[in-house]
Amino acid sequence: MITIDVRDPLPLAQNLRFLAGGGAATRLILARDWSDHPLGQPADWPDILKSNLSLILNSPESMILAWGKDTLSFFFNETYIPLLGPRVAWAMGSPFHEVWADGWEQAKPIIDDAFAGRSQRFNDLPWKLDTDRGAADTWFSFSYSRILEGDGDIAGLFILTNETTDRVLSDAALLRAQADLLDLNATLEQQVAERTADRNRLWQLSSDIMLIAGFDGTIEAVNPAWTRVLGWSGTELIGRPLFDFIHPDDLDNTIAGARGISEGEVVARFANRYRHKDGSYRDIEWNAGPGDGKIIAVGRDATEVKVQARALEAAEGQLRQAQKMEAVGQLTGGIAHDFNNLLTGVMGNLELLELRIARGRVDDVERFITAAQHAGRRAASLTQRLLAFSRRQTLDPRPTDINRLIAGMEDLVRRTVGPATRINVVGPPDLWTTMIDPTQFENALLNLCINARDAMPNGGALTIDTANVWLDAADALEHDLPPGAYVRVSVTDTGTGMSAETIDHAFEPFFTTKPIGQGTGLGLSMIYGFARQSGGQVRILSELGKGSTISVYLPQHEGPAVPQDDAPTGTTVANATGGTILLVDDEASIRHLIDEILDEVGYTVIGAADGAAGVKVLQSGARIDLLITDVGLPNGMNGRQVADIARLLRPDLKVLFITGYAEHAALGDKHLEPGMELLTKPFSLHQLMTKVADMMAA
Incomplete structure (x- = not known):
């Protein structure tokens, strides 16, 4: 490989410097083996060949040198190379008739005339040649002239050539176009007249x-x-x-x-x-x-189209209303069915209790009390599931390590699903933190595991899998979520699977495929509501006979998780130290119930039926150690507003909110401030007393 700069004579040997300036053509000369060539090595070539070859090598015009009258050894410069096509690798120094074998019959008479002294110039002469563009019709302008030795003998041929194919084709195209710019002129007036008539007809019709x-x-x-x-x-x-x-x-x-x-x-x-x-x-x-x-x-x-569109819109509105009412009917029917069963249990046991006490039989009353309480707790669970489905349950979100939460539940899950179900728990050690209500997540996960167990009546494998996932724009659109980082919690079973129709209805309240009495149909709807209220989503993948995977997506939370230690037992009621409590609740039965129990353990309770009455007490000089207020109050002032006014009047006052649902309009987007707590209805009296005792002792 020749790597020297062949445009500079100095790097070349002194007897080869006549080759300088030839670029690629010089490299081809230097690369060829000349040992068997009639001319011999380039250093030994005659001076007349060297000077003529130097002339063509340094010319920017396309030039050829054919040396030796008998051999016509073919030399060319760099500008000529594109015309050689596939010949370029071996053409340098080869006989003319071999290089241009496909044009030799046409070239031979012209060469003979040149040797005889009859040099000619040819303009736009057609040739059929193989070039760098492949075999093609080409046109060239060129002249052949002989080179004479000092004694008059013929030394070779000098050929100046220039390909004119592009110009010839352009001129031909121009001539054709001119013949056409003529045909158009001949018909232009007719076309204009026809188009004008067409436009007039269109205008009229x-x-x-x-x-x-x-x-x-x-x-x-x-x-x-x-x-x-x-x-x-x-x-x-x-x-x-x-x-x-x-x-x-x-x-x-x-x-x-x-x-x-x-x-x-x-x-x-x-x-x-x-x-x-x-x-x-x-x-x-x-x-x-x-x-x-x-x-x-x-x-x-568009008058009729708009009339039809308005009619269609009205019909669609009526259809949506009918569907809404059908859904409401299904929801209220399910609620009525379950609550009637639960209320029958509460009322029946209380009536039996009343009957036994009236007869003086108090030895077995605990059984009826326990049964009534059990039915009441089931009713509370039902309302929580309904609130979860409608995304109205009260959540207590905190930065949570889901892997740690699942590890703490593993024994409970194993006891719940039974020994016939193999449990696998899989998750990365670096799982991202999420901002969720840990208790509600535990409820959701337990429901998923119970559903998986029920889908495997003969036993099987249950896998709880956690992962960090990133949803790009396309994935987020498919999941109905904003793009970003999420923690995915999946529960997979090897059970009976779900049909496409079942998946379509799986999140509807009271929809269940279980036999009557074996399921409320609120499990998945509660999980869906919890996920959506937490900023996430639920997705189902299932195939009949092969099992199901239900995945809960929850947004990543930037920051460390708060340790989920065992819940404190709380200050015992016996340790209550007394104090004065302002209770604001519009429901008289609840207000009197709370008053009774707090009075029983030594607190002084001041009751108020609405926010305005509560504010009047706060504005008085009465001692108040704790404000307990319902969130949803009547008469234009909600519990949050009462608390805000209370904090203005008494900055260090502790506040306990009680609420039946997460009323966004009342609590707004504000977080609970230090010294504020939340208790969700229905709550047990023990829960209330423990919470009050903890806050008063804090």
């Missing part, structure tokens, strides 16, 4: 209204469709402002549209109402734009 107007709105031309659509004749319209015919409510918008067209805008499906000659209005949709300094517009009568 179109069912769409057509308009030409000035930018100031003056009507200059209309087609006959105006009369069919709007009742006006052309003579009644031309010369008048089009704004005279537009509904007053659409006037400003139309004037603005005309102004935009005057500034070069094109408008599509521009809608306004035009006055019919009978005084009614028709909906017209326009496509309009500027042309020749005018407004050119085509409009379509």
